[in-house]
Amino acid sequence: MSHTLGARQAQKQKTRRALLDAALGLLEEQSLSSLGLREVTRAVGVAPTAFYRHFRSVEDLGVALVEEALGSLHPMIRTIVSTTGDGDERVARAVELIAGHVDAYPAHVRFIARERHGGVRVVRGAIREQLALFAGEVRDALASDPVSLGWEPEDLLMLAQLYVDQMLVTASALLEAVGDGAGERERVVRDAVRRMRLIGIGRAHWVGGG
Amino acid sequence: MSHTLGARQAQKQKTRRALLDAALGLLEEQSLSSLGLREVTRAVGVAPTAFYRHFRSVEDLGVALVEEALGSLHPMIRTIVSTTGDGDERVARAVELIAGHVDAYPAHVRFIARERHGGVRVVRGAIREQLALFAGEVRDALASDPVSLGWEPEDLLMLAQLYVDQMLVTASALLEAVGDGAGERERVVRDAVRRMRLIGIGRAHWVGGG
DNA sequence: AAAGTCAGTGAACAACTGTACGCAAAGTCT
DNA sequence: AGACTTTGCGTACAGTTGTTCACTGACTTT
Structure with a gap:
């Protein structure tokens, strides 16, 4: 065949x-x-x-672009998620990986950031679907971590979505930073690392219920 | 006159x-x-x-819409920021306020979410500018809070931006939720509250430097 | 009451759009 | 080798787009 x-x-x-x-x-x-x-x-x-x-139409091409841009990202998610090491190391590694991806495929990243809330329904749907898959993968990874012992499944998914959102925010911020000076990029990376760290701290001290 | x-x-x-x-x-x-x-x-x-x-052009109209949609939001920011009370209460109050705004001006919110990364440069710039003002206001409010005593100015701005981003993420999630069932909306609100709470916990245990 | 301003009109323009149709020619199969 | 399939081409059509220009007529000012 x-x-x-x-x-x-x-x-x-x-x-x-x-x-x-x-x-x-x-x-x-x-x-x-x-x-x-x-x-x-x-x-x-x-x-x-x-x-x-x-x-069949431009919308159709858009969906194909979504699959190309996000489908190829699953390996990276898994790499980030399965990275071992201290918390801060992991965060730094993850942000580096994201930054590398933005450098390698800036047009793909821009496309996703733009069309995630863009004017074409089917494309928005395709992106939402892929991001939900990402969140699921991240949640599963979080679940098999001793830190998540007392966590309810609902809260784990919430945290996973927060991480995925942060990934997109970071990627899009990096994209905007390439135009401005070279120092701007490092500032964005540092900021992203600190945001992720703050979330990590929140995670470590989380108490369910409430 | x-x-x-x-x-x-x-x-x-x-x-x-x-x-x-x-x-x-x-x-x-x-x-x-x-x-x-x-x-x-x-x-x-x-x-x-x-x-x-x-x-002068459609782009021009777009900029006017940005000013209308975000300019009128400053009072709400100040309301959220100056709300007193326990942390969890504040978060719940803030999310309620956001949800109310989304209900009242859904088209404005959609417009901002869509054009923040949209295809029109000047409009993106106008939105970015307004959001930077928001972040500044939030940072100032955070600065005059005893919790932020050991914080460096840079980190305060980072946290403020994180809050502003969360506000947008929440608003856009609420927008998408109106189509789906009625329970979906409450789920989104609960999720938003927990995200904000997690960030708040991270804030409470933050240690600068590192 | 006369003169001036200016929001909105309507026709015309060149350039563009998506799509339908039939045709060419190269690759594939029997 | 011959029949079939299918990628890409060219032409054509009706509809749309932004922008120009001279205009009308209601409101303002003098």
């Missing part, structure tokens, strides 16, 4: 990639709901109608 | 309001960078060219 992906499929994938990349580039300075199909094909250098061979 | 604002100016203000409201309505299901000038005037029932009598 899958020898080496015939030259036919290969070319198709290539065009598809080009469309996705061009869209991602254009989305650095606008949002998905204003992105035109023709705009994308023009940037790639193919006829407008070629678009339909790959996506 | 301001007798009773002649019938001329009054009518102008009325149309301006209509434009802002129509735009706000249209922005519930799309983002600013895809909002057309003609779309807005059509919704109001005036000629496209009338738009220019009030705003």
Whole structure:
């Protein structure tokens, strides 16, 4: 069924990639709901109608971008979550990992930050779904940690969501910081570390019920 | 200088309001960078060219919306911040206040959440600026609290930003919850309260330096 | 009462949009 | 080798967009 992906499929994938990349580039300075199909094909250098061979609409392309941007992030989540060591070390390691990802895929990060609350319903839904998966993974990791012994399941999920949100806030802050001076980036990283540390302290002294 | 604002100016203000409201309505299901000038005037029932009598462009209208949506929020910030009482009471009061605001001005809240990372640079800048003002106010309030005695100024601002971010996260979560069942809303409120409480606990046990 | 201001009009413009249709040509299968 | 499939092309259409211009008519000022 899958020898080496015939030259036919290969070319198709290539065009598809080009469309996705061009869209991602254009989305650095606008949002998905204003992105035109023709705009994308023009940037790639193919006829407008070629678009339909790959996506049913721009919204469809948006969903594909979500899966690409967030689907590939699961390994990183697991890496962060399974990192051993002292609390502060873990936080620093996690923020470094996030910063590295932002440097490597800035357009993906910007896209997610922008479209998470953006104007396209299905894309918002796709992002929400992926983030819920992340929160689930983080919660499971938190659950298998002695610190979480007295915790109720509900509170664990709450904390996991807080961590996921912080991850996004940090990523988006880093993105905004690349424009400003070089020192700005370090300031953002330091701030992110301290936010995470404060949350960690809250976690350590948490008392359920209330 | 301001007798009773002649019938001329009054009518102008009325149309301006209509434009802002129509735009706000249209922005519930799309983002600013895809909002057309003609779309807005059509919704109001005036000629496209009338738009220019009030705003230079749609971006301009966006900035006006930011000032309207966030400028009017300063009193609420001060109310939250100056509320006295036990920690948990304050948190519950604050979340209630936020929830009330979301109920009263859902379109404004949606607009801010959407355009904070949206595709229009000047609007992002305007929002960022207002949020920085909020963070400053919160920091000042935190500074004049005995709990913050050992705190460095930098850390106080960090905490203030964390609170402001949480406010937005809560507001946007409440917005998404109105569609789902009635119980969903209470769940979101409970979650928000616990997040804020956890942060408060982290604050109480914070140790600077490190 | 006359002169001036100015919010809103309506027609016209070039440029753009998404989508439908049939065609070409290259890859794949029998 | 021949039949089939399918990616991409070109043309065309109706509808939309932002912006310009000269205009009307109600309100203000003198």
